[in-house]
Amino acid sequence: MDLRHLRYFLAVAEEGHFGRAAQRLHIVQPALSVQIRALEEELGTALFQRSTRKVMLTDAGRLLVVEARRTLEQAEHAKTLIQRAARGETGVVRIGFVGNAVATGRLSDDLIAFHEAWPDVALELHEMAPAAQQDAVLAGRLDIGYCPVFGAAFDAKLAVRKLGSWAWDVVMSDRHPLAKRRTVPVAALADEPFVLYAAEGDDTGQLTMLRQLLGTEPRIAHKVSSTLSVLALTGAGLGVALAPAPLSRIAAPNVVYRPVGKGGPRSELVAISLMGGEWGAVKQYLAMLGKRAA
Incomplete structure (x- = not known):
């Protein structure tokens, strides 16, 4: 189970419809259906009750909505944190x-x-x-x-x-x-x-x-x-x-x-520093030293 599967699952859960979810995700509906089937097989349970007009969450699906949102939010938080650290905006x-x-x-x-x-x-x-x-x-x-x-x-x-x-x-x-x-x-x-x-x-x-x-x-x-x-x-x-x-x-x-x-x-x-060790906040500090020297 990867983050992509969770995003696909949430799109279907929130739209209540495979077609609309596929449009939202900018993929074709058959490909989305295959990904959801693969997720259900991996988890060993159905996540949706399907009909010709709409899909509804099963008990397992409702539980996964909560966990998927939490997981994706944490993943986005980690991504933002690392990106800020890489730019030198945070760190030590x-x-x-x-x-x-x-x-x-x-x-x-x-x-x-x-x-x-x-x-x-x-x-x-x-x-x-x-x-x-x-x-x-x-x-x-x-x-x-x-x-x-x-x-x-x-x-x-x-x-x-x-x-x-x-x-x-x-x-x-x-x-x-x-x-x-x-x-x-x-x-x-x-x-x-x-x-x-x-x-x-x-x-x-x-x-x-x-x-x-x-x-x-x-x-x-x-x-x-x-x-x-x-x-x-x-x-x-x-x-x-x-x-x-x-x-x-x-x-x-x-x-x-x-x-x-x-x-x-x-x-x-x-100022001494490790050669090749310039990353994140340390890189920004060394850049600042260079500007002040100039």
């Missing part, structure tokens, strides 16, 4: 991010733009380290990751979209001697103790960047997993840190931000 987009994505404002700007365009799509946010984001996207646990670029290559299975580039600032206590400068030369950072942002213990990215910047092994005073911890420790004078310049929008007590002088690095932010 699972997004991983690092603190820099929030500090720069890029993540929140993207969320605003996407929600305005696709208000029925749910957005799930998960703060996690870059390496964990890559693993989660590859394993299908995340759809999109907002990752910084520290020179390490991304897995070949990942599509990488550039989101932005920002200069780095030195974050330090307002009592630090370097706070009196307008900019901080790279050479002045050589002997400074650093507060290292290491989300979920992953310090590889920033540590590599500091080694390249300083040309030597940096002094690491603290490793922390949140931006607020960076601000608390630097404000207390327990080290300096590097952060994307937009972080300076956060006015933290006892903290100042100073640009890194000539030769300072830049903070690169990209």
Whole structure:
């Protein structure tokens, strides 16, 4: 028994006449009669009492009317649901991010733009380290990751979209001697103790960047997993840190931000997703990123 049989059956039941039902269905009457006979044979009971003028439902037929309508309504609901999901109108987009994505404002700007365009799509946010984001996207646990670029290559299975580039600032206590400068030369950072942002213990990215910047092994005073911890420790004078310049929008007590002088690095932010995994709401989100980049 398939949906076509149920539609044919309901047409006959509602019209009370094979000829009118055939016209409604745009098929010839003999073909309709064959389909109804096949349905009755499959169910093992008569669905209609036939006469030369009209047909009437049997007890089994009246029961099937209720179930057929319910089944067809559910099938239509499922069809609509899948079609809307395929167009990206509904569904869930699972997004991983690092603190820099929030500090720069890029993540929140993207969320605003996407929600305005696709208000029925749910957005799930998960703060996690870059390496964990890559693993989660590859394993299908995340759809999109907002990752910084520290020179390490991304897995070949990942599509990488550039989101932005920002200069780095030195974050330090307002009592630090370097706070009196307008900019901080790279050479002045050589002997400074650093507060290292290491989300979920992953310090590889920033540590590599500091080694390249300083040309030597940096002094690491603290490793922390949140931006607020960076601000608390630097404000207390327990080290300096590097952060994307937009972080300076956060006015933290006892903290100042100073640009890194000539030769300072830049903070690169990209969106990663599984190559070939663009479907439904995720496809629409990635399309939105492309339009904003353009």
